[in-house]
Amino acid sequence: MTQAYAVERPGGPVQVLEYEPAPLGPLEVEVAVTHCGVCHTDVGMIDDEWGVSAFPVVAGHEAIGVVTALGDAVDRTRLSVGQRVGVGATAGACFACEWCLDGRQHLCPHKDNTAVRGTGGGFASHVRASDWRYAHPIPDVIPSAQAGPLLCAGTTVFTPLLRHGVRPTDHVAVVGVGGLGHLAIQFLAKWGCHVTAVSSSPGKESDARRLGAHDFVVAGEGEGLRRVANAFDFVLSTVSADLPWDAYLETLRPHGTLCVVGMSGESLTLDPRRLLTGERSVAGGVTGPPAQIRLMLDFVARHGIRPAVETFPVARMEEALDHVRHGRARYRAVLEF
Structure with missing residues (x-):
């Protein structure tokens, strides 16, 4: 029974x-x-x-x-x-x-x-x-x-590292320090990457750095994402929210990838010019x-x-x-x- x-x-x-x-x-x-x-x-x-x-x-x-x-x-x-x-x-x-x-x-x-x-x-x-x-x-x-x-959370953020060939020499960003993001930071830090955590909550900086992040960006405050324009080879979005996707695309280096694993009910809207410039990619991910x-x-x-x-x-x-x-x-x- x-x-x-x-x-x-x-x-x-x-x-x-x-x-x-x-x-x-x-x-x-x-x-x-x-x-x-x-x-x-x-x-x-x-x-x-x-x-x-x-x-x-x-x-x-x-x-x-x-x-x-x-x-x-x-x-x-x-x-x-x-x-x-x-x-x-x-x-x-x-x-x-x-x-x-x-x-x-x-x-x-x-x-x-x-x-x-x-x-x-x-x-x-x-x-x-x-x-x-x-x-x-x-x-x-x-x-x-x-x-x-x-x-669930672990395999969701680990699998994209294999699928997209993330290298130990890469500069990467994890968007969101939550259920998915706190694991992604640990994986990427142990992978050997330079890891930047991006969050709308300034209070999560100490957690992010304790988990292995080398840098922390408060999204939507001051310079915010502008400070890390053209900085990342790989960006992993773990949040279940609509984001200013064009701004995140602009944080990617040429041939960089924005991988979305957080589920939002909103449509993902992008300016295609930001994809074409630098031949950037957008991808999804599951377990x-x-x-x-x-x-x-x-x-x-x-x-x-x-x-x-x-x-x-x-x-x-x-x-x-x-x-x-x-x-x-x-x-x-x-x-x-």
């Missing part, structure tokens, strides 16, 4: 939902959840922010726990009952389409998105990976409370494929990178959701089951 924490209506109260899960499929892995991160996407699904939620909703897509059962076709040289693993924003893919066969399973049109599963999310006693390759072993040195956010998620976990373990988390017992789930809903988390909220 699975005990899940569901909401029956947009923004509604959390209620316990018990159900008998279907028989385990041949490729599936069942995980008893010990910790699960609370992402803004979870709150968005609970509040039906994007008009796609099907209620009841059991959110949660940053689950860490222990394997309790394996399907008949699972590779038992890779996974075993009792092993600590994580199930992230994607829990499976078809492994047959052109994207999967090319190693880009994160682009699979048939992938299993844990974040929008309905009643199959990680705010529950148990969660399943629909394919064993998405049950990620967690390195021993990473505590479970800090591992969950790596499976990475399994191989890159495991590279990320190895990188985190080797370099001592850690999400900053605030933990809540599952009995205080409403408080945790409200904490994230109002942007008070510094910098990720995590439920303990």
Whole structure:
């Protein structure tokens, strides 16, 4: 029997939902959840922010726990009952389409998105990976409370470094010192880059520098972005807000890339002349494929990178959701089951 924490209506109260899960499929892995991160996407699904939620909703897509059962076709040289693993924003893919066969399973049109599963999310006693390759072993040195956010926020900001060939010699900027940005700063600093944090909150400078930023720019104040015009090879925007995109394009050097991983409800409007001048690029980013998620976990373990988390017992789930809903988390909220 699975005990899940569901909401029956947009923004509604959390209620316990018990159900008998279907028989385990041949490729599936069942995980008893010990910790699960609370992402803004979870709150968005609970509040039906994007008009796609099907209620009841059991959110949660940053689950860490222990394997309790394996399907008949699972590779038992890779996974075993009792092993600590994580199930992230994607829990499976078809492994047959052109994207999967090319190693880009994160682009699979048939992938299993844990974040929008309905009643199959990680705010529950148990969660399943629909394919064993998405049950990620967690390195021993990473505590479970800090591992969950790596499976969404972590891979979202790590994957673009690989995809866009960011080099240790590059000058880079991270826009936003929040749930995504505080991890991006750590990754890029350990990557060897010169890192500038950009934020509208002057009070976050000390955090940004402690995380590894070499410079700090307050957007919208004084010289602001003008001080760093033509300064960066790569700019990673992690905020969920509309920005003066032309101003950010002008911070790029020739052939520089602006990569947007924060989700905003606004249209992205650009002056094409700022793209053509210097042959700059704009790109989007999502969570990475399994191989890159495991590279990320190895990188985190080797370099001592850690999400900053605030933990809540599952009995205080409403408080945790409200904490994230109002942007008070510094910098990720995590439920303990």
